[in-house]
Amino acid sequence: MGETIKLSQVFVAEGSAVVGMPRAKAVTARVRTHTGEVVSFPWDEMSGRRFTEVEPWRTFRWRNGQRHYSGSYWAATEGRHVIYESRLELAHLLFADFDPNVNHIVAQPLQIQAVVDEHMRRHVPDFLLLAANGPILADVKPRRSLSDPRVEFTVAWTRELAEQLGWRYEVMSEPNPVRLDNVRFLAGYRRRWLFPPELLRRLESGEVDGAPLSRACGMLPDWPEPVVKAAILHLLWSQHFCADIDAALTGALVLSRGPK
Secondary structure, rough: OOOOOOOOOOOOOOOOOOOOOOOOOOEEEEEEOOOOEEEEHHHHHHHHOOOOEEEEOOOOOOOOOOOOOOOOEEOOOEEEEEEEEOOHHHHHHHHHHHHEEEEEEOOOOOEEEEEEEEEEEEEOEEEEEEEEEEEOOOEEEOHHHHHHHHHHHHHHHHHHHHHHHEEEEEEEEOOOOHHHHHHHHHHOOHHHHOOHHHHHHHHOOOOOOEHHHHHHOOOOOOOOHHHHHHHHHHHHHOEEEEEEOOOOOOOOOOOOEOOO
């Protein structure tokens, strides 16, 4: 049967604390407001902040020969564009947008300043995900970089600070390629307003449990089958319908009713 994909199913590395690492001291969070103003406050005051009202800490640039592809993605969760600085970040932005438990996605939410090992350290996490089960501070790192001592060190003290607030901290690396291809494909159907409300209502109230995708596309003969199929793919994206997202999206894909 199908399943609802959770963010924890696409994280492949969580990092580990560096043995003997000194605790972070004099920790400050800095955010950038919509007016461009930089506001600083103590780390222990983070929990009450409204991070849906901040701007990304950095502004990305394009230049000839750059190593990463930057851009912006229209997130259905936000109803607006969210920036990313690499294709790997875009992949996890897609997963966050796909996860029904994520209510807000904030790219580059803040800069953390802390004294660690007697040196001032600065770090800008890639995402803050405000989820139903609590905030998730996230960094996106290629798998090949996870054994780099500098990455391990930054991950360790960032994790420590996140956990002080009762937040989760995750390090995201390359996801399952089939799952990524499927979520990327379904994202093309994420804009609900493009589908007739009556059609969506009829599909949402229909019997789909155990039906293959090919048969479900013909369940409303008074609607053109390609239109029905597109609407079903939207309902898979929104997880009103669920399926095995690790399998190929063929006509044999078995549907089930989602949690919504």
